Amino acid sequence: MWDYSEKVQEHFFNPRNAGAVPDANATGDVGSLSCGDALRLTLKVDPESEVILDAGFQTFGCGSAIASSSALTEIIKGMTLNEALEVTNQDIADYLDGLPAEKMHCSVMGREALQAAIANYRGEEWKDDHEEGALVCKCFAVDAVLIENTIRSNGLSTVEEVANYTKAGGGCSACHEGVEAILSRVLAEQGKAFDPYARAPEAAPSAGGRKLGNLERIRRIERSIEAIRPNLQRDHGDVELIDVDGKNVYVNMTGACVGCQMASTTLDGIQQRIVEDLGEFVRVLPAKAMRKSA
Amino acid sequence: MTTPPDTQGIYLDNNATTMVAPEVVEAMLPFFTEQFGNASSIHAYGNRVGHAIKQARQQVQALLGAAQDSEIVFTSCGTESDSTAILSAIKAQPERKEIITTVVEHPAILALCQHLETEGYTVHYLPVDGKGRLDIQQYMDLLSDRVAIVSVMWANNESGTLFPVQEMAELAKSAGVLFHTDAVQAVGKLPIDLKDTAIDMLSVSGHKLHAPKGIGVLYLRRNTRFRPLLRGGHQERGRRAGTENSASIVGLGKACEMAMEHMDDEKTRVRAMRDRLEQGILAAVPNCFVTGDPTNRLPNTSNIAFEYIEGEAILLLLNKLGIAASSGSACTSGSLEPSHVMRAMGIPFTAAHGTTRFSLSRYNRMEEIDRVIEAVPPIVAKLRKLSPYWSESGPISDPAAAFAPAYA
Numbered sequence A: 001m002w003d004y005s006e007k008v009q010e011h012f013f014n015p016r017n018a019g020a021v022p023d024a025n026a027t028g029d030v031g032s033l034s035c036g037d038a039l040r041l042t043l044k045v046d047p048e049s050e051v052i053l054d055a056g057f058q059t060f061g062c063g064s065a066i067a068s069s070s071a072l073t074e075i076i077k078g079m080t081l082n083e084a085l086e087v088t089n090q091d092i093a094d095y096l097d098g099l100p101a102e103k104m105h106c107s108v109m110g111r112e113a114l115q116a117a118i119a120n121y122r123g124e125e126w127k128d129d130h131e132e133g134a135l136v137c138k139c140f141a142v143d144a145v146l147i148e149n150t151i152r153s154n155g156l157s158t159v160e161e162v163a164n165y166t167k168a169g170g171g172c173s174a175c176h177e178g179v180e181a182i183l184s185r186v187l188a189e190q191g192k193a194f195d196p197y198a199r200a201p202e203a204a205p206s207a208g209g210r211k212l213g214n215l216e217r218i219r220r221i222e223r224s225i226e227a228i229r230p231n232l233q234r235d236h237g238d239v240e241l242i243d244v245d246g247k248n249v250y251v252n253m254t255g256a257c258v259g260c261q262m263a264s265t266t267l268d269g270i271q272q273r274i275v276e277d278l279g280e281f282v283r284v285l286p287a288k289a290m291r292k293s294a
Numbered sequence B: 001m002t003t004p005p006d007t008q009g010i011y012l013d014n015n016a017t018t019m020v021a022p023e024v025v026e027a028m029l030p031f032f033t034e035q036f037g038n039a040s041s042i043h044a045y046g047n048r049v050g051h052a053i054k055q056a057r058q059q060v061q062a063l064l065g066a067a068q069d070s071e072i073v074f075t076s077c078g079t080e081s082d083s084t085a086i087l088s089a090i091k092a093q094p095e096r097k098e099i100i101t102t103v104v105e106h107p108a109i110l111a112l113c114q115h116l117e118t119e120g121y122t123v124h125y126l127p128v129d130g131k132g133r134l135d136i137q138q139y140m141d142l143l144s145d146r147v148a149i150v151s152v153m154w155a156n157n158e159s160g161t162l163f164p165v166q167e168m169a170e171l172a173k174s175a176g177v178l179f180h181t182d183a184v185q186a187v188g189k190l191p192i193d194l195k196d197t198a199i200d201m202l203s204v205s206g207h208k209l210h211a212p213k214g215i216g217v218l219y220l221r222r223n224t225r226f227r228p229l230l231r232g233g234h235q236e237r238g239r240r241a242g243t244e245n246s247a248s249i250v251g252l253g254k255a256c257e258m259a260m261e262h263m264d265d266e267k268t269r270v271r272a273m274r275d276r277l278e279q280g281i282l283a284a285v286p287n288c289f290v291t292g293d294p295t296n297r298l299p300n301t302s303n304i305a306f307e308y309i310e311g312e313a314i315l316l317l318l319n320k321l322g323i324a325a326s327s328g329s330a331c332t333s334g335s336l337e338p339s340h341v342m343r344a345m346g347i348p349f350t351a352a353h354g355t356t357r358f359s360l361s362r363y364n365r366m367e368e369i370d371r372v373i374e375a376v377p378p379i380v381a382k383l384r385k386l387s388p389y390w391s392e393s394g395p396i397s398d399p400a401a402a403f404a405p406a407y408a
Helices: A006-013 A063-076 A081-085 A089-095 A101-121 A144-154 A159-166 A176-189 A214-234 A263-278 A287-293 B022-031 B044-064 B078-092 B107-118 B136-142 B165-174 B246-261 B263-284 B311-320 B340-344 B366-386
Strands: A026-032 A037-045 A052-060 A135-137 A237-245 A248-255 A283-286 B072-075 B098-102 B122-126 B147-151 B178-182 B201-205 B216-220 B288-290 B301-306 B355-359
Touching: A006 A063, A006 B311, A026 A101, A037 A063, A037 A101, A052 A063, A052 B366, A063 A089, A063 A101, A063 B311, A081 A101, A089 A101, A135 A144, A135 A176, A144 A159, A144 A176, A159 A176, A214 A237, A214 A248, A214 A263, A237 A263, A237 A287, A248 A263, A248 A287, A263 A283, A283 A287, B022 B246, B044 B072, B044 B201, B044 B216, B044 B246, B072 B078, B078 B107, B078 B147, B078 B178, B078 B201, B078 B216, B098 B107, B098 B136, B107 B122, B122 B136, B136 B165, B147 B165, B165 B178, B246 B263, B263 B288, B263 B301, B263 B355, B263 B366, B311 B355, B311 B366
Parallel strands: A248 A283, B098 B122, B098 B147, B147 B178, B178 B201
Antiparallel strands: A026 A037, A037 A052, A237 A248, B072 B216, B201 B216, B288 B301, B301 B355
16 A cells, blocks of 8 residues: 555545536646557636636546545645746645655646646647656666666666766665666667776766876866766756866856856866866856956 | 455455465464474474474375475475576577567566577567457477476466466477466466376466465476576475475465365365456446456456556546555556556557456455445546546547647
């Protein structure tokens, strides 16, 4: 039996707002029959104020799917559409005092139905970017599709790296066989073999008291920056190494990072990473600081 | 959320596990206290336990109709018996690299076979038709001297459908191929007489027939080539090392003796309760149907697909009334797909997720069945009222077109 909270049970046994709203002016249909979940959310929206006057759900699904649908309708009634768009699946799960890891997708379905219904009201087309595979890591609710995509986009090759990037396998470690299987498959497609004894490249031990040569030092800094780039690229930014001068590491922020208010925070993050990988303190500075001092 | 079974609960999930019979518990208790000896010891403490295990072995032998009591090997569970059988066959015949099984086996077989595929074995999964039946011609075509072992379940745990394992074992024998059957659902519910069959190996699980969990049997026909899974001691004639689980072995022996005594009860009274339950539900609930092959199945099992609703929700509402059943829906298993058995039979998703299995035992009573017949229709109606596939009185017309969610 699933470990459902009292609140989940209560919303399942006595669902609120079940059934379609009469004279609804927004409908969102989401779900996957193969997974056994499908949800139709109907809304009555006041055209003047865009306030959600009424919400109703029809759900084909398990106990937590019905409870999540019920919770969603309770949360959004009285909100404006813009407020409702801010509702996350975590809000739905929190409203229910939490959901088991295997059931978090029920709350995701609720949020997607809401977005689909609002898109429907506004005459937009809602596109789903949601892809879901079999749950691999139960500690952190990470599925196979996410693991596979992360391995591909970051060129990962060890179980340790997968845990660092996705959290999968970072808990009880029971899923390491499954993570290894995904790694073996993806690496085989790239013509490589999975080596269970390989250490994560970034996790190479720091100099251990030995002073690094210049070349090795710069290579390590480059590796650290290469490891960070995928994270920035996800947000359409990028970073390149310009020069290393003693304790100063000069980089160029490009793409969306240019003019981003978070750029200095990002630099701090890069600095922290390099310090960890290098085993010594350095300062990471924007390249323009280099020109000033020159 | 739990209701003690002895007060008002109705337990119809006996294919998952069964209550340990009170007589079995009674037979076991001395083996935790005064009869604690190690059967291998030379002194009287050990000797008495050795005699009790011998008696249990004969009780199991009688239920299975085995020719020799030495053909009974005690293991820790049905899964261990299954793994032992298949791994033994491939180790003893390293030149044979193929395995024949079916798509509807229990994960104890399927997961092992899938793993062996990664080690270079070719596994042939026999498909089933809409009623869960095999194509024997297809099976015959696959038998060859490349096949290390055939493993086919006697009765399906979800639908109760029976496979013609005796005939299939004869065919394997004439092709010179070992035959194993996972009979954990069949033993105790159907008369079995192994000495009159060509079955080489058979798996039993104690907790499916009112013995405790943690005890199983591998039947191993005399002269079958065998390689043990566990080495490390002379127990079970060196075929399964490890100090005997004497209390559970004695319990299983008693449970087998009782199953023999109640075999007619299974065929008559249990079957009558099952049939009444099924007919009662089918008559009262629209849009539901029996899955599997109703003319050829276990006497205790009924698997009903309720269309347009989801099984876990059904089980939770039944549980609230103290009724225990199980489902083939994705959500009850923690996986994302509905039961592989239902999918193999081509049951559509809208029905597969709503499959509900009622599995009875001799401890059920007709009054309980009548209460379940009353309880089910309102539960189905309540969930259908929530379902986007259901309108006031029936399924919406053309459900696939009327409700086409964004990533179906």
